[in-house]
Structures are given as structure tokens and as C-alpha cells.
Amino acid sequence: MSTLSISKRGSEMPESPIRKLVPYAEAAKARGIKVHHLNIGQPDIETPPAILDAVKHMHLKVLEYSHSAGNESYRKKLVQYYKRNHIEVKPEEILITTGGSEAILFGFMACLDPGDEVIIPEPFYANYNGFAIEAGAKVIPITSSIESGFALPPIKDFEKLITPRTKAIIICNPNNPTGYLYSREEMETLKEIVLKHNLYLFSDEAYREFCYEGTHYSAMLLKDAEENVVLMDTISKRYSACGARIGAFVTHNKLVIQTALKLAQARLSPPGLAQILGEAATDLPVDYFDGTRAEYKKRRDTLVSRLNAMEGVFCPNPGGAFYAMAKLPIDDAEKFCQWLLEDFSHKDQTLMMAPAPGFYATKYLGKNEVRLAYVLNVQDIEAAMDCLEVALKQYPGKQL
Amino acid sequence: MSTLSISKRGSEMPESPIRKLVPYAEAAKARGIKVHHLNIGQPDIETPPAILDAVKHMHLKVLEYSHSAGNESYRKKLVQYYKRNHIEVKPEEILITTGGSEAILFGFMACLDPGDEVIIPEPFYANYNGFAIEAGAKVIPITSSIESGFALPPIKDFEKLITPRTKAIIICNPNNPTGYLYSREEMETLKEIVLKHNLYLFSDEAYREFCYEGTHYSAMLLKDAEENVVLMDTISKRYSACGARIGAFVTHNKLVIQTALKLAQARLSPPGLAQILGEAATDLPVDYFDGTRAEYKKRRDTLVSRLNAMEGVFCPNPGGAFYAMAKLPIDDAEKFCQWLLEDFSHKDQTLMMAPAPGFYATKYLGKNEVRLAYVLNVQDIEAAMDCLEVALKQYPGKQL
Numbered sequence: 137m138s139t140l141s142i143s144k145r146g147s148e149m150p151e152s153p154i155r156k157l158v159p160y161a162e163a164a165k166a167r168g169i170k171v172h173h174l175n176i177g178q179p180d181i182e183t184p185p186a187i188l189d190a191v192k193h194m195h196l197k198v199l200e201y202s203h204s205a206g207n208e209s210y211r212k213k214l215v216q217y218y219k220r221n222h223i224e225v226k227p228e229e230i231l232i233t234t235g236g237s238e239a240i241l242f243g244f245m246a247c248l249d250p251g252d253e254v255i256i257p258e259p260f261y262a263n264y265n266g267f268a269i270e271a272g273a274k275v276i277p278i279t280s281s282i283e284s285g286f287a288l289p290p291i292k293d294f295e296k297l298i299t300p301r302t303k304a305i306i307i308c309n310p311n312n313p314t315g316y317l318y319s320r321e322e323m324e325t326l327k328e329i330v331l332k333h334n335l336y337l338f339s340d341e342a343y344r345e346f347c348y349e350g351t352h353y354s355a356m357l358l359k360d361a362e363e364n365v366v367l368m369d370t371i372s373k374r375y376s377a378c379g380a381r382i383g384a385f386v387t388h389n390k391l392v393i394q395t396a397l398k399l400a401q402a403r404l405s406p407p408g409l410a411q412i413l414g415e416a417a418t419d420l421p422v423d424y425f426d427g428t429r430a431e432y433k434k435r436r437d438t439l440v441s442r443l444n445a446m447e448g449v450f451c452p453n454p455g456g457a458f459y460a461m462a463k464l465p466i467d468d469a470e471k472f473c474q475w476l477l478e479d480f481s482h483k484d485q486t487l488m489m490a491p492a493p494g495f496y497a498t499k500y501l502g503k504n505e506v507r508l509a510y511v512l513n514v515q516d517i518e519a520a521m522d523c524l525e526v527a528l529k530q531y532p533g534k535q536l
Numbered sequence: 537m538s539t540l541s542i543s544k545r546g547s548e549m550p551e552s553p554i555r556k557l558v559p560y561a562e563a564a565k566a567r568g569i570k571v572h573h574l575n576i577g578q579p580d581i582e583t584p585p586a587i588l589d590a591v592k593h594m595h596l597k598v599l600e601y602s603h604s605a606g607n608e609s610y611r612k613k614l615v616q617y618y619k620r621n622h623i624e625v626k627p628e629e630i631l632i633t634t635g636g637s638e639a640i641l642f643g644f645m646a647c648l649d650p651g652d653e654v655i656i657p658e659p660f661y662a663n664y665n666g667f668a669i670e671a672g673a674k675v676i677p678i679t680s681s682i683e684s685g686f687a688l689p690p691i692k693d694f695e696k697l698i699t700p701r702t703k704a705i706i707i708c709n710p711n712n713p714t715g716y717l718y719s720r721e722e723m724e725t726l727k728e729i730v731l732k733h734n735l736y737l738f739s740d741e742a743y744r745e746f747c748y749e750g751t752h753y754s755a756m757l758l759k760d761a762e763e764n765v766v767l768m769d770t771i772s773k774r775y776s777a778c779g780a781r782i783g784a785f786v787t788h789n790k791l792v793i794q795t796a797l798k799l800a801q802a803r804l805s806p807p808g809l810a811q812i813l814g815e816a817a818t819d820l821p822v823d824y825f826d827g828t829r830a831e832y833k834k835r836r837d838t839l840v841s842r843l844n845a846m847e848g849v850f851c852p853n854p855g856g857a858f859y860a861m862a863k864l865p866i867d868d869a870e871k872f873c874q875w876l877l878e879d880f881s882h883k884d885q886t887l888m889m890a891p892a893p894g895f896y897a898t899k900y901l902g903k904n905e906v907r908l909a910y911v912l913n914v915q916d917i918e919a920a921m922d923c924l925e926v927a928l929k930q931y932p933g934k935q936l
Contacts, residue, residue, distance in 0.1 A: 140736065143646060145649060146795035149798035180598065192592045192593075194591075198580065199583045234781070234807070237804055263802045336540065380809065395547070398666070399670070401555070407807035408780060409807070
């Protein structure tokens with residue numbers, strides 16, 4: 137007889153690693169402490185009023201299901217958006233998804249069976265774990281090091297990990313949590329691996345526009361790897377519209393997109409109101425990103441130079457996205473981040489960061505690293521860095 | 537070495553059964569034929585302007601992620617909505633989901649492992665198949681018959697199907713595709729089964745307000761089955777807001793809701809703009825449903841009486857939702873539905889219906905049955921029934 141139990145998959149699903157610290161942050165606020173949130177990728181940048189206005193001025197009598205692949209008008213506009221980014225795709229090679237999250241889930245579900253393996257350079261976006269567990273797939277981490285600035289590990293390290301069950305490599309470019317921007321050469325290396333071993337290359341390009349050093353080289357540009365590459369995209373960070381939940385699943389591989397479409401049909405359609413907003417975003421002036429990019433660069437420069445000026449701290453300069461990983465002279469990042477919220481304040485302020493172990497699949501890695509999201513204005517970043525500087529002097533678990 | 541293939545799960549995912557007929561409908565329209573769409577559950581009822589206005593008048597600068605469980609203000613309002621429906625729940629027993637679809641997926645993912653079995657009275661909502669395949673679960677159909685009006689099969693039929701792998705029973709009440717409204721006695725029977733065999737009872741109550749005979753008896757009202765019952769809900773049909781993609785996952789079972797919350801965290805948050813709309817819907821006047829219910833009842837009465845007046849046609853009177861299943865004097869519903877679009881017209885009109893085999897898991901069942909969604913106004917339903925009446929006389933595959 138069966139018992140009333142949850143699924144093995146359900147019990148294996150990780151809790152949000154950041155969530156554990158939330159009660160401590162709430163308690164700090166209750167004590168009157170201002171908490172600078174550098175822990176999550178929720179930008180403070182305004183959502184462009186023009187795209188909110190598109191929703192406010194909508195004309196519809198019935199909010200009907202859209203096509204399961206998303207509105208055709210929107211997919212046609214996205215073709216133009218990608219063209220401006222030198223990526224050639226057709227409307228039928230695009231599925232509008234419920235956030236980038238659903239695009240990732242569709243990729244895992246369409247391409248990986250239970251027991252199949254996906255190689256991911258670590259540290260990586262923690263939710264890849266959840267989607268892998270939902271699909272029954274196994275995450276095989278390949279470690280990139282803070283000393284190299286989180287560059288792509290050498291090809292021989294990948295080849296050591298490839299087994300008959302390996303089906304895909306997933307990268308995030310520019311990277312969350314490291315901010316690393318893969319070079320064209322590194323992308324060509326990945327192409328070589330996926331072609332040689334017949335693997336999918338899932339490319340999460342959520343932060344495409346946020347590159348401060350060098351140019352973004354999309355996986356969609358890799359010649360001869362058209363069948364291998366699946367682009368997972370989202371408007372969340374691009375237009376500071378995280379709550380909209382609009383993304384895209386893009387591939388030239390016909391069988392993969394047909395399979396993802398069946399997954400899309402099961403859930404009927406992506407969010408309708410947010411598709412109006414997403415479509416309007418494709419009409420924003422081309423120079424829209426200049427402003428946000430300049431703002432993020434200024435924040436990055438402030439954050440990174442302040443960090444590296446602290447004794448025993450090392451923060452490689454991230455080429456893109458809006459994250460930085462820093463190595464701190466501490467015993468344990470989780471303890472330190474909790475201590476910052478529970479036992480520390482400086483001028484009635486403190487800061488919240490994401491302990492790095494949540495981004496590593498290999499145990500004990502990242503123990504003295506943290507991720508900082510530079511989603512606050514320069515003044516607040518300065519104040520947060522003042523706190524960190526003082527904290528590192530006071531922290532009992534200091535290790536130089 | 538692995539090959540670049542899609543997953544087994546992906547290849548098993550069913551195509552939308554209705555989709556196959558779409559090219560024929562498009563071709564008919566291209567020939568100037570008006571097609572009456574009785575094939576899908578997309579109501580023509582206006583989305584209440586007040587809830588669209590709530591979105592149009594939103595005040596926000598940054599469209600941020602919401603809580604993964606959905607906005608607390610909305611969950612608190614839903615508590616009141618459920619209270620008006622005699623269902624007592626707390627805000628922390630509710631997760632806002634991306635449509636009812638995601639609530640169903642969360643239930644399957646949280647409670648069923650690959651190889652586990654879920655019993656479903658057939659005919660059933662075809663997308664349950666897709667969600668079961670995504671979770672690796674096996675659908676075990678239990679046949680309800682058109683002769684009995686699709687009443688719940690007897691308890692002994694259920695017990696014959698229960699194995700050590702059985703984890704859940706899923707019902708849709710009132711039912712899509714049959715329109716059947718389960719009685720309180722039938723709900724108590726289900727309770728008896730799930731308590732005796734320690735199963736989950738997933739209750740899809742998307743059409744709760746659309747009951748024309750008798751009263752809806754929610755699975756959430758079943759005493760002593762609080763740990764077993766998971767309510768899967770949606771605003772799609774209730775407020776004619778299918779495109780919003782807002783639903784709810786509701787249960788008193790703490791472990792199940794904690795597990796579903798982890799699935800919710802992986803995808804970050806439900807659609808933000810649509811949550812504004814959903815929350816506004818909880819403020820609609822209590823008599824809002826009187827109008828839509830009266831309209832659907834009029835349509836149902838027209839449809840059912842017209843169908844039963846045709847020679848050789850039998851349509852049990854559905855107690856709820858906005859679907860009816862009819863047995864027709866034909867050889868093959870798929871052929872007939874295609875013929876209606878391809879080879880038939882009456883006064884330059886025809887109708888599109890959903891062939892019933894797509895709603896049965898048991899092969900060869902429903903071969904001479906169709907599902908009709910009464911989502912059109914009475915005049916169009918009359919015109920569609922005129923077409924069907926003439927068509928049944930002309931159809932070469934007629935079988936009396």
C-alpha cells in the first residue's frame with residue numbers, strides 16, 4: 137500500500153539558498169537597521185514607462201488565450217530585436233515563455249531524460265539545480281576559479297566529465313553569479329566540444345546587453361552548431377521587468393522546437409498582459425540600453441574598486457551582467473552573512489550578500505566567497521562597502 | 537557516445553488533439569465559410585472591465601518579482617473569496633500559480649515520482665496527460681459512460697485499479713469535457729477511497745461557479761481528508777481571463793505546500809501584472825456570477841435540446857461547466873469533424889467540435905462522441921446546430 141508522501145523529486149528540490157537569511161534581515165530591519173540588499177538580482181532601475189503604458193492603454197474586451205508559442209506579432213518583433221543583435225531567426229524558431237525560467241525548464245524537459253547529465257561551469261545560477269531535478273537530470277559541475285576570473289575551464293577538463301549520459305552543457309553569458317563574459321574564443325571551444333560529442337549547448341543570455349568590457353558573442357552565432365544551440369532568454373533584467381515573467385526559447389533545431397511547443401501547448405499560453413509589455417519593449421529606442429549600461433558600469437567600478445581596496449579581499453573585474461564574486465578573509469560565508477544581519481551594524485546600517493556555496497555544486501567550494509549584485513545606486517553601494525569594510529575588521533571569524 | 541536526440545518524455549508528449557483540425561478550419565475560412573467554434577473552452581464573455589481597469593490604473597515604477605507564492609495581499613483576498621465559497625484556508629495554504637496549468641503541474645511534480653500512478657475518470661481534460669508525462673507518472677483511466685451521464689464509476693471499479701504505485705486520483709468538478717457535476721455523495725465516496733488507500737485527491741475546480749443543477753461541493757469541504765486534498769484552481773474561466781495565466785494551488789497539507797513552494801521558488805514568481813487583475817477580481821460584486829451563469833444556462837439549454845432533438849443523437853444534460861458531450865450517429869468522430877470543415881457547409885457556415893477520443897486514455901473509446909463548448913451566444917449556437925442537423929443527414933459515414 138502506498139503512503140501519503142511527497143515525491144522523491146519534491147524532497148530533493150533545493151530551498152532557495154538566499155531565503156535562509158531572510159528572517160535575519162527581517163529581524164535586523166525590525167531593530168531599525170537599514171539593510172543594503174546586494175543579495176538578489178532585482179534591479180532598482182525603473183521599468184521603461186513606455187512599456188508599462190502599452191499595457192495601460194491596451195484595447196481588449198476579452199483577455200483570451202494567446203497562441204501557445206506566444207503572439208505572432210510579438211515573435212515577429214523579436215525577430216527584429218535579434219537581427220539588431222546580429223542573430224538571424226524566424227518567428228517559428230521562437231517560443232514566448234513564462235520568464236527565462238520556463239525556457240530553461242522546456243530545454244531540460246525536451247532534451248534530457250531521467251539519468252541524463254548536463255555539464256555546468258560552477259559557480260552557477262542556483263535554480264538550474266531545481267530545473268534539473270524536475271527533469272530528473274544530473275548536474276555535473278565543472279569548476280571555474282576565482283583566481284582566473286571564472287574563465288571557461290580548459291577543454292580537457294570538459295572531456296574528462298563527458299559520459300554516454302552527457303546530453304548538454306549549459307552556460308550563462310554574461311554569467312550569473314560571476315559576471316564573467318565569455319570570449320569568442322571560449323564560445324568556439326564550447327562549439328568544438330558540443331559538435332565532437334553531439335551535445336546540446338543551452339545558452340542563457342539574460343544579461344546580453346550588460347557588457348562592459350568587450351562584446352557579447354551569442355551562442356546563436358556559432359556556425360555549424362545550429363542544431364546544438366538552444367537560446368534561453370528573458371526580458372526580466374533587460375528592461376527591469378522581472379515581475380512580468382516573459383522569456384523566450386529560441387533554436388534552429390526543428391525537432392527541439394516542436395517538442396518544446398508540445399510542452400507549451402500543455403500549459404496553453406504564456407502570460408497575455410505581459411506579452412503586450414514585451415512586444416512594446418522591442419520598440420524602445422536602440423539607445424535605451426546606453427543609459428542602463430552606463431549606470432551599471434559606474435556601479436560595478438565603484439563596487440569592485442572598493443572591494444579590492446579592502447585588506448585580504450579579491451574581486452575579479454566582471455565583464456558583464458550585474459554581479460561580482462568576491463573572496464573574503466573569512467572562515468565561512470554563510471556564517472559571515474548571517475553575522476552581518478544578526479550581530480553587526482555600522483551607522484545603523486548593514487548589508488546582505490549571497491553566500492557563494494549556494495552557487496557551487498561541489499561541496500565545500502566557495503566557502504569564503506560571496507556574490508554581490510550591484511543593483512543599487514552608487515551612493516548605497518558606497519554605504520554598503522563602508523559597512524563591509526568595518527565588518528571585516530570586527531568579524532570574529534576573520535582569516536587573513 | 538550520446539546522440540543529439542530529444543528526450544523520451546519529449547517524444548511522448550501528446551500534440552494538442554484539437555490542433556490537428558486547425559489547418560482544415562483555416563482552409564474552410566479561406567473558402568469564405570463561417571466556422572462556429574464549439575471546439576475550445578475560450579469564452580466570448582467579456583472580461584469584467586473593472587479588473588482590466590485595475591491593471592490600466594496600476595501605479596508602479598519597477599515591475600519587480602513578487603513573492604514566489606504570489607503577492608500576500610492577493611492571497612489574503614483569496615482567503616475571503618474561498619470563505620464566501622464556504623472553504624476555510626489561510627494565506628500560507630495558497631500559492632498563486634501561472635494558470636491552473638501550473639497548479640496541476642506542481643501537484644504532479646510534488647506528489648508523484650516516475651512510475652507512480654494517478655487514476656483519472658475518463659473522458660478527461662487532455663492536458664492531464666501532458667503533465668503526467670512531464671512528471672513521469674502513469675495515467676490509469678477509469679471509464680465513466682455517456683449512458684450514465686458520466687457519473688462517478690462505482691467504488692469497486694476504483695479498487696480494482698489501485699496498486700502499490702497508485703498515489704493520487706484527479707477529478708475535475710464540474711467536469712471538462714463532460715460538464716458532469718459530482719454530487720456530495722460522490723465526493724464522500726472519493727474521500728472514502730483516498731482515506732482507505734492513502735491517496736491524494738487532486739481537485740480541479742476551474743468551473744466552480746458554473747453549476748446549473750444542484751450545488752457545487754468542493755473537495756476542500758471533505759472532513760478528515762484535509763491532508764489528502766489538493767485544490768487546483770484558476771481565474772481563467774471564472775472571469776473570462778484565460779490569457780492572464782493566474783491560478784492557485786491550495787492545500788492544508790503542510791509538507792505538500794512547502795514542496796510546491798520550492799517548485800515555485802525555482803521559477804521565481806507568478807505573472808505580476810496578472811496578479812493585479814486577479815486580486816481585483818476578488819473585489820467584484822458577489823452577484824457578478826449570476827449574469828454569466830444565467831447566460832451559460834441559456835446556452836446549455838439551447839444546445840442540449842437541439843442535440844437531443846436530432847435523430848440518433850444523445851447528449852446527457854450537463855450540470856455544470858460549459859461543455860457537453862454528445863453521442864452522434866456516425867462512424868468516426870475525427871473523420872466527421874474533419875469532414876465538417878473540409879467537405880460540408882450549410883448557408884456558407886459549418887461548425888468545429890472536439891472529437892472525443894482525445895479525452896479518453898483507453899483506445900477506441902469515444903469514437904462516436906464529440907465535445908461541444910457552449911462558449912458562443914445563443915444565436916450562433918442555433919446556427920451551429922442547424923449546420924449539424926443538416927450535416928448528420930448528408931454525412932457519408934452515418935450510422936444509425
